[in-house]
Amino acid sequence: MKPQEPDILEFTDTAADCSGVDGVNAVLIETDREVQNLKLTIEGEDIDADALEAAVADLGGTVHSIDQVVCGERLVEQVETPQDR
Amino acid sequence: MSDVSSLRDRFDSVRRLLEDEEVRSISRRYFISNGFDGTLTCIGVVVGAYLSGVTDGLTVITIGLGAAVGLGTSGVWSVWEIERAEKQAELMELERAMLADLEDTAVQQRRAGARKINAIASGIGPLIGILLPLGPFLGQGIVVSMLEATLLAIAVGVAVLFVFGAYLGSISKQNWIVAGVRMGLAGIVVAVLNLFLPG
Numbered sequence: 001m002k003p004q005e006p007d008i009l010e011f012t013d014t015a016a017d018c019s020g021v022d023g024v025n026a027v028l029i030e031t032d033r034e035v036q037n038l039k040l041t042i043e044g045e046d047i048d049a050d051a052l053e054a055a056v057a058d059l060g061g062t063v064h065s066i067d068q069v070v071c072g073e074r075l076v077e078q079v080e081t082p083q084d085r
Numbered sequence: 086m087s088d089v090s091s092l093r094d095r096f097d098s099v100r101r102l103l104e105d106e107e108v109r110s111i112s113r114r115y116f117i118s119n120g121f122d123g124t125l126t127c128i129g130v131v132v133g134a135y136l137s138g139v140t141d142g143l144t145v146i147t148i149g150l151g152a153a154v155g156l157g158t159s160g161v162w163s164v165w166e167i168e169r170a171e172k173q174a175e176l177m178e179l180e181r182a183m184l185a186d187l188e189d190t191a192v193q194q195r196r197a198g199a200r201k202i203n204a205i206a207s208g209i210g211p212l213i214g215i216l217l218p219l220g221p222f223l224g225q226g227i228v229v230s231m232l233e234a235t236l237l238a239i240a241v242g243v244a245v246l247f248v249f250g251a252y253l254g255s256i257s258k259q260n261w262i263v264a265g266v267r268m269g270l271a272g273i274v275v276a277v278l279n280l281f282l283p284g
Contacts, residue, residue, distance in 0.1 A: 060179070
């Protein structure tokens with residue numbers, strides 16, 4: 001969640017400038033009179049999550065959740081298991 | 086090197102603030118409003134000085150500079166305090182919506198920067214409005230008489246008001262000549278009203 005200002009361009013640009021971030025995709029999920037909810041998809045070799053969260057906080061935003069993390073030597077996709085049904 | 090990059094960061098943040106339409110809009114209002122006050126005050130001062138029998142251009146300039154200091158300080162100081170309260174109230178409303186403390190964030194610092202620009206614009210308005218019409222008095226006794234300097238000062242004041250009005254007209258897609266004349270008329274009204282002052 002972030003205030004209306006700074007706008008999505010500056011917000012995404014700032015996230016993309018963070019250490020270890022190769023690219024950012026920002027999508028507007030919901031907009032309110034004062035605030036907006038964005039979904040950020042961030043990819044990078046060695047993302048500094050703390051620095052990223054601090055940069056978001058500095059722009060007045062808050063990170064509500066980190067919903068997927070992929071680490072390791074190779075990319076692992078999510079696998080459907082019997083528990084998912 | 087770090088000094089250079091910090092200076093560049095500062096320039097960038099000022100440039101970003103000057104590009105922000107809200108900062109520009111508020112600064113513009115203070116600039117024009119206080120510029121209008123300053124110009125009309127100056128026209129009042131020069132006409133009043135002439136009608137009171139002041140014969141020295143430098144005396145009129147000194148009185149005018151006093152008015153410039155007063156209105157310039159008033160412009161900066163009042164806006165500094167007004168915007169402190171307004172921007173703090175905005176931030177508190179935003180904090181309520183965000184459910185987060187925004188002190189010492191870029192959002193708060195941007196408001197602090199905007200407040201400085203608002204205050205500077207507010208102070209520059211009356212300085213322009215007073216200093217430009219005082220110009221003709223520099224030539225009093227050399228190229229113009231006291232009456233001519235007074236009439237020229239009124240003309241410069243009316244021209245400054247016209248420019249303020251024309252600018253407002255141009256940004257609001259009105260006829261800039263009509264908007265300029267509407268503002269300029271105020272200068273003539275003040276000059277004429279001064280003629281009816283007792284004494």
